[in-house]
Amino acid sequence: MNLHELFDTPIDKPLSNVNHVALTYAQLHTLGAQGASAFYFLDLEKLRDNYHRLRQAFVSAYENSQIAYSFKTNYAPVIGRHLKDLGCWAEVVSAMEYHIATEVLGFAPDHVVVNGPLHEPDFIEKILLDGTNFNADAWYLLDMIGQISQRHPHRQFQIGIRLTYPIAEGGFSRFGISSDAESLQRLSEWQASHRNCRIRGLHSHFSNSSRSLVSFADRINGLLAASDILFPTAPPDFINIGGGFFGEMPQCLASQYAQTPDFSAYAQQIGSTMRARFGASSGVTLMLEPGTALIANAMVFACKVIEVKHVEGKTLALVNGSNHNINHKWAGEALPVQLISQHPQAGNAEFDIVGNTCIEKDVLRLGVQGNVAAGDYLVFQYMGGYTNVLKQPFIHPCQPIYCWQDKQLRIAKRQENITDILATYVL
Numbered sequence: 001m002n003l004h005e006l007f008d009t010p011i012d013k014p015l016s017n018v019n020h021v022a023l024t025y026a027q028l029h030t031l032g033a034q035g036a037s038a039f040y041f042l043d044l045e046k047l048r049d050n051y052h053r054l055r056q057a058f059v060s061a062y063e064n065s066q067i068a069y070s071f072k073t074n075y076a077p078v079i080g081r082h083l084k085d086l087g088c089w090a091e092v093v094s095a096m097e098y099h100i101a102t103e104v105l106g107f108a109p110d111h112v113v114v115n116g117p118l119h120e121p122d123f124i125e126k127i128l129l130d131g132t133n134f135n136a137d138a139w140y141l142l143d144m145i146g147q148i149s150q151r152h153p154h155r156q157f158q159i160g161i162r163l164t165y166p167i168a169e170g171g172f173s174r175f176g177i178s179s180d181a182e183s184l185q186r187l188s189e190w191q192a193s194h195r196n197c198r199i200r201g202l203h204s205h206f207s208n209s210s211r212s213l214v215s216f217a218d219r220i221n222g223l224l225a226a227s228d229i230l231f232p233t234a235p236p237d238f239i240n241i242g243g244g245f246f247g248e249m250p251q252c253l254a255s256q257y258a259q260t261p262d263f264s265a266y267a268q269q270i271g272s273t274m275r276a277r278f279g280a281s282s283g284v285t286l287m288l289e290p291g292t293a294l295i296a297n298a299m300v301f302a303c304k305v306i307e308v309k310h311v312e313g314k315t316l317a318l319v320n321g322s323n324h325n326i327n328h329k330w331a332g333e334a335l336p337v338q339l340i341s342q343h344p345q346a347g348n349a350e351f352d353i354v355g356n357t358c359i360e361k362d363v364l365r366l367g368v369q370g371n372v373a374a375g376d377y378l379v380f381q382y383m384g385g386y387t388n389v390l391k392q393p394f395i396h397p398c399q400p401i402y403c404w405q406d407k408q409l410r411i412a413k414r415q416e417n418i419t420d421i422l423a424t425y426v427l
């Protein structure tokens, strides 16, 4: 089947009045009958709703806010294309992601933010000449930029700097240039000696602090403290707070965290600090780079129960999916999963979900409540981030992604096959 080919059999709209995507057994069965009974399902209407709610929250708190979607979280082209149509920018961290954003999806280079720790000189030269929004992560990149600007003395370049500094709740990042006094002084000197390249903004992103408001208070304060030193006479063009926001999620997942702020709480926390520093209608753009917050609850992973067996007092449901499909970037949370039974039965039995690889540790979830039977579906929610993009072709190729958009069901990624997997090997 071709990408985006329309199905012959449309399904009814998935339920949208919940904070995740909910499918009935009949819908799962219809989708499963298309060829692969394990698949990702993406609700683009949910994605659109997430984007509008996040944007509205931030624009109300600080008008000059701009979202750039983090492609690494899920670079399925259908997602980037949909967000582009809504006015979202792209945040990319490699030449591959830059290509997808600009060449495949047509994002204008000045609507692309390029981050990332490791880049080749040719790529940096290209993106600077393209006029993209590059945030330099390290001194070696600033050296590279210095050489490029010398080679193009008649061009005027603009860059941002990614900074790292201590923040609350264990926040430490190995990425970015340290924001201590000595490094900021060195940055000021770098600026003074590079006349055709202007540092015009500051960026940070932390993925190992919590996603709490306290953490975000430190993130924005750290950027503004450095901004005061690096931009003593006129404010920067932008402050980029990175990603790391929670999205709306099922209650059984939310209850596992100390705090799950909603979009308005994040926006108030960050927006009020920006307003206090730069004024309500300032020219300083507040950039955000959400991945998880936009996409996590818009996609589920559905797999079918192939057999239920009983071993040493445990009930094991073997499914045609794996930990590799679902289990990236989690820190021990019990992942939210729904048992969608073909023939629902009352009772409070408990079972573990085990995967389709030969790895003993391939257990998708322990201690799920319900009476499970072969033929049932298990639907993992909050699966939009870091799942299909990190799925290895270990033992089984990756499953398809079906998506719901404009009252139509489409294929966003077909089932991978052996030819796909062997394409890069010499046979």
Ligand SMILES: Cc1ncc(COP(=O)(O)O)c(C=O)c1O
Pocket: 070, 072, 073, 091, 115, 116, 205, 207, 242, 243, 244, 245, 289, 290, 291, 292, 293, 385
């Ligand atoms: C620089 C940068 N921005 C944004 C993100 C997106 O983070 P999240 O999915 O937590 O919103 C990441 C993810 O690692 C990142 O490295």
